[in-house]
Amino acid sequence: xxxLSRTSKIILIILVTFILTFMYVPLxxxxxxxxxxxxxxxWPIESFSFTWWEFAATYQPIRTALxxxxxxxxxxxxxxxxxxxxxxxxxxxxxxxGKGTVNLLVVLPIALPGVVTGVAFSNTYNNFxxxxxxxxxxxxxxxxxATFCIVMVFNNVFARLKRMNPSLQEASADLGAGLxxxxxxxxxxxxxxxxxxxxxLAFALSxxxxxxxxxxxxxxxxxxxxxxxxxxxxxxxxxVVNVVATVVILISLIPVFISQRLTRAQDEGK
Amino acid sequence: MGAGFVSLRGVNKFFDDVHAVxxxxxxxxxxEFFSMLGPSGSGKTTVLRLIAGFESASxxxxxxxxxxxxxxxxxxxxxxxxxxxxALFPHMSIQENVEYGLRTRKVxxxxxxxxxxxxxxxxxxxxxxxxxPHQLSxxxxxxxALARALVLRxxxxxxxxxxxxxDKQLRExxxxxxxxxxxxxxxxxxxxxxxxxxxxxxxxxxxxxxxGAIEQIGTPQQVYEKPESTFVARFLGVSNxxxxxxxxxxxxxxATVNIRPERIKLVAPSTKxxxxxxxxxxxxxxxxxxxxxxxxxxxxxxxxxxxxxxxxEELPDQxxxxxxxDRVGAVWKSDHSAVIPT
Numbered sequence: 001x002x003x004l005s006r007t008s009k010i011i012l013i014i015l016v017t018f019i020l021t022f023m024y025v026p027l028x029x030x031x032x033x034x035x036x037x038x039x040x041x042x043w044p045i046e047s048f049s050f051t052w053w054e055f056a057a058t059y060q061p062i063r064t065a066l067x068x069x070x071x072x073x074x075x076x077x078x079x080x081x082x083x084x085x086x087x088x089x090x091x092x093x094x095x096x097x098g099k100g101t102v103n104l105l106v107v108l109p110i111a112l113p114g115v116v117t118g119v120a121f122s123n124t125y126n127n128f129x130x131x132x133x134x135x136x137x138x139x140x141x142x143x144x145x146a147t148f149c150i151v152m153v154f155n156n157v158f159a160r161l162k163r164m165n166p167s168l169q170e171a172s173a174d175l176g177a178g179l180x181x182x183x184x185x186x187x188x189x190x191x192x193x194x195x196x197x198x199x200x201l202a203f204a205l206s207x208x209x210x211x212x213x214x215x216x217x218x219x220x221x222x223x224x225x226x227x228x229x230x231x232x233x234x235x236x237x238x239x240v241v242n243v244v245a246t247v248v249i250l251i252s253l254i255p256v257f258i259s260q261r262l263t264r265a266q267d268e269g270k
Numbered sequence: 271m272g273a274g275f276v277s278l279r280g281v282n283k284f285f286d287d288v289h290a291v292x293x294x295x296x297x298x299x300x301x302e303f304f305s306m307l308g309p310s311g312s313g314k315t316t317v318l319r320l321i322a323g324f325e326s327a328s329x330x331x332x333x334x335x336x337x338x339x340x341x342x343x344x345x346x347x348x349x350x351x352x353x354x355x356x357a358l359f360p361h362m363s364i365q366e367n368v369e370y371g372l373r374t375r376k377v378x379x380x381x382x383x384x385x386x387x388x389x390x391x392x393x394x395x396x397x398x399x400x401x402x403p404h405q406l407s408x409x410x411x412x413x414x415a416l417a418r419a420l421v422l423r424x425x426x427x428x429x430x431x432x433x434x435x436x437d438k439q440l441r442e443x444x445x446x447x448x449x450x451x452x453x454x455x456x457x458x459x460x461x462x463x464x465x466x467x468x469x470x471x472x473x474x475x476x477x478x479x480x481x482g483a484i485e486q487i488g489t490p491q492q493v494y495e496k497p498e499s500t501f502v503a504r505f506l507g508v509s510n511x512x513x514x515x516x517x518x519x520x521x522x523x524x525a526t527v528n529i530r531p532e533r534i535k536l537v538a539p540s541t542k543x544x545x546x547x548x549x550x551x552x553x554x555x556x557x558x559x560x561x562x563x564x565x566x567x568x569x570x571x572x573x574x575x576x577x578x579x580x581x582x583e584e585l586p587d588q589x590x591x592x593x594x595x596d597r598v599g600a601v602w603k604s605d606h607s608a609v610i611p612t
Binding site: 165167168170171172173174175176177178181185186189190 | 322323324343344345349350351353354355357358359360361370371373374375418419422
């Protein structure tokens with residue numbers, strides 16, 4: 001470990017405090033404001049209440065948007081979990097022509113600007129599939145999300161597989177296990193935590209996605225982030241927006257938190 | 271097929287451009303402790319993996335107990351393997367590890383628990399049955415790997431440098447233990463090692479590998495005393511190999527001759543070798559005391575170097591000893607040297 005002088009320690013502490021304050025105070029204000037009695041955000045908050053939480057919980061457009069968000073995130077996570085794992089196995093276990101290219105193509109969507117991905121999918125759906133008679137609609141949104149969710153599962157599983165002792169699978173075969181038995185009893189337990197951690201990250205990523213969703217959501221369908229974006233133009237509903245935003249923060253944060261704990265527990269287990 | 275219990279016929283294995291195993295014929299007898307000895311990269315581990323089924327032969331055939339297994343997957347072969355890194359399943363307890371092979375054979379749960387615990391008991395680790403592999407020491411893991419393979423009563427047990435990671439003392443204990451298990455269970459052991467002493471201590475027969483081929487197969491005594499190539503002579507212990515001109519001077523013929531350092535006696539330079547002896551005269555350029563032995567490096571006038579080791583039977587200061595710089599005669603009995611066929 002690098003040893004730091006007293007002065008540099010103090011400077012670092014001040015710097016980190018400053019940065020974290022800038023990052024998290026706005027979130028804190030938002031969460032506090034969700035309990036504001038008034039319908040517009042204000043500071044200081046004059047009276048606290050659950051009025052807008054109750055309103056949000058019963059307000060049909062919000063409930064529909066939440067349900068949409070969950071369906072889309074779940075769907076794209078399932079697709080990403082299956083495809084990401086398969087790609088990780090292919091790239092880990094086999095040598096084939098274009099292996100490096102496939103690796104790059106799988107990881108690329110996370111680096112592509114969302115607006116590009118969005119326009120690309122939107123064009124494909126509306127100018128290509130639709131005229132050909134395929135109305136992909138709701139499912140198109142799930143597929144679009146899956147493209148960048150795959151990366152989360154792939155990266156996690158691939159990193160774990162690379163560290164896995166290859167003689168474990170040989171030992172399993174040597175002791176009489178067939179291919180499926182070896183996968184079920186030896187291989188999968190070895191990368192299970194990485195798999196779950198990757199899937200949780202994928203879920204969180206999809207749940208709060210805005211840009212790609214704007215381009216791929218069918219007309220009249222809102223996810224929670226889309227609903228927030230639309231409501232922003234109506235300042236009179238600011239507190240309800242804060243409530244929904246708080247929910248989005250929680251639902252995104254919890255999977256990331258669990259995922260980190262899983263990864264850490266796995267690293268310590270070795 | 272072949273005469274052996276495990277037979278390889280004309281086996282070749284290529285990894286891309288590397289010819290890892292070259293046209294190999296091999297017969298291992300039933301119930302013998304057979305070692306494959308060689309430096310790293312000599313193909314011995316590849317041959318083991320071919321027998322286990324982890325690699326498939328590029329050409330040739332492999333049979334076990336007269337059954338052709340060339341095309342069989344590892345899980346269909348009557349062999350089990352002890353891996354160099356033990357390959358215990360890290361997420362399973364010791365007992366679950368040992369039960370694994372019984373589980374894949376669909377042995378009922380109570381029966382497999384009974385057999386597994388007996389196997390763990392036979393390597394004296396019953397008290398650790400519920401632990402996880404990472405909680406065990408290297409030596410304990412090694413025993414469990416052995417128990418996990420032996421509980422299935424394989425016809426052939428393959429061992430890939432299983433003692434490589436153990437310290438010297440533990441390794442010697444395990445050598446004795448392995449030999450005992452092999453004798454009592456009557457299983458054919460095929461043992462891969464690069465340690466010639468280990469191979470000689472345990473084996474009934476040794477195959478010496480070099481560059482993907484077998485240089486010689488024989489009992490420890492045969493490969494040590496009658497090496498059939500310079501490589502074998504040099505790989506098994508220290509040796510003096512005289513060839514060409516030097517051989518011509520000493521023996522009167524240009525053969526390649528091997529003489530072991532411990533067979534060479536040091537005498538006064540004026541001493542004439544007896545009728546049944548051969549010898550050279552030279553100067554001691556280095557002597558190293560290593561406890562049980564002293565190693566002398568002698569150089570003749572023609573520049574040939576000879577290594578001689580003498581057992582320190584007496585305290586070093588109680589005998590008249592040769593020291594560095596002395597001129598000595600190095601002599602040996604003619605029948606102690608072996609001609610290496612070329």
